[in-house]
Amino acid sequence: MEEFRRPIFKLIYNSSSQGSCTSKLIPDHVDLDCLPSTLTSAQTDQIDSLQQLKVTTSTGIDVSVSAQGWGSLSALSFSYGYSNHTTHMIDNIVKQSSTMFFSLAKVSYVKLSMFELTLSLSDKFIYVIENMPCCTYNSSVQRYVYDFIIDYFGYAYIYEIMLGGIAQDLMSVRTRDVTQLESETIKKSSIKGIYRHWGLIFLIVLQ
Numbered sequence: 001m002e003e004f005r006r007p008i009f010k011l012i013y014n015s016s017s018q019g020s021c022t023s024k025l026i027p028d029h030v031d032l033d034c035l036p037s038t039l040t041s042a043q044t045d046q047i048d049s050l051q052q053l054k055v056t057t058s059t060g061i062d063v064s065v066s067a068q069g070w071g072s073l074s075a076l077s078f079s080y081g082y083s084n085h086t087t088h089m090i091d092n093i094v095k096q097s098s099t100m101f102f103s104l105a106k107v108s109y110v111k112l113s114m115f116e117l118t119l120s121l122s123d124k125f126i127y128v129i130e131n132m133p134c135c136t137y138n139s140s141v142q143r144y145v146y147d148f149i150i151d152y153f154g155y156a157y158i159y160e161i162m163l164g165g166i167a168q169d170l171m172s173v174r175t176r177d178v179t180q181l182e183s184e185t186i187k188k189s190s191i192k193g194i195y196r197h198w199g200l201i202f203l204i205v206l207q
Contacts, residue, residue: 005154109164
């Protein structure tokens, strides 16, 4: 993603977290929380309009990571050609008059969170800040900020992240067929329930 570039913090790996659920090294001043029980969540979204696709895409990004920075990440997520996945869904909704059923299952295993105030900044980030022109904001300073801060380091960073597994499935059904199924008392909620169950089974197999 364009929002994330080079690291602004210096991560120092000394030892693994004592009594934790992993033997991997954890950076200093980063907390690792082993979830008491594996958290599993699954849902199926019915998407039959561009507005619904935008809402679903934005929600997916908002809940995936906790991000701190300038602007909204979700606002950048929806546009034709942003990704092959988005392009495929837009083509099906608009050109094929289809309703998309997107199933997503997630298993959260551990949570990593850092306390920014105790972390050291990276040497490269310090160098860029110390060499920024001083002391009046003008076009030269603006160009420096864009070229060496935003372009190099982005404008957002992750301070909390959940780690685990994920599985997803995308089913396309012609909208008129969905209407016909409804008229035959097979409700959309039933279709969504079937694929929610399938997503959980598939996720267990992956794990």
